[in-house]
Amino acid sequence: MSPKGSSSLKIDRSVKTLRELTLEKMRDAILSAYFKPGERLVERSLCEELGVSRSIVREVLRHLETEGLVESIPHQGPVVATLDADKAAQIYEIRALLEGHAARLCAERADDETIVRxxxxxxxIQAAFARNDFHEVLASTSAFYELMFEGSGQTMAWEIVQSLNARINRLRAMTISSAGRATExxxxxxxxxxxxxxxxxxSAHDASVAHVKRVADIAARKLAEMADASPAADLEAAPAALAGSD
Structure with missing residues (x-):
């Protein structure tokens, strides 16, 4: 893979560790389709684009592999993982079970301050939708669910969700850009x-489950469209506005 001729992946080293910043940048680049499903991730090219050492790139790629965003192909090396319709359906089933239960318990147990927050x-989230700031939609949505699980007392369930969070956000990045999705x-x-x-x-349980089922339907449709698309077509529906975001 040749460098894309952009400095959008360069790292700002002022706050977090270089490895953390590189991981965040690479994760965002995959979520935004800066790197497409199936695209090879060549260490030397990534070092040049990111401005970091090969050892950091290797660590980050290994971490992204544990998150399900990267996969290693024999005789080819690391590539951006493809979106699998069956696995996506399973993720939404898990979300419906855990989020529905957390919403039910949050309504019962959370203090007033948590509900206000x-x-x-x-x-x-809705303000970010209105200005087409999909990066902020993802960040605020994750914050909403983290607080809902915290308010419900379901900390172990949240740990399970976190283990899937990268894949959840990849699917979420695909669905939030659908026509009319902001209003829905x-x-x-x-x-x-x-x-x-x-x-x-x-009602909290039912609303939560209905929301997950709706995005599951959108994701299934989009994944089917991607499977039918020609190789030359754009394989990722996530908004280009996310590319290079900090």
């Missing part, structure tokens, strides 16, 4: 937040 984060998502999340405010466990 969840409502505020949801407002941030706002309505779905509003139902969830209102149920939490009312302390209505069953």
């Amino acid at each position: 969840l409502a505020a984060i949801n407002e941030e 998502a706002a309505a779905e999340m509003r139902l969830l937040v209102e149920a939490l405010k009312r302390r209505d466990p069953q």
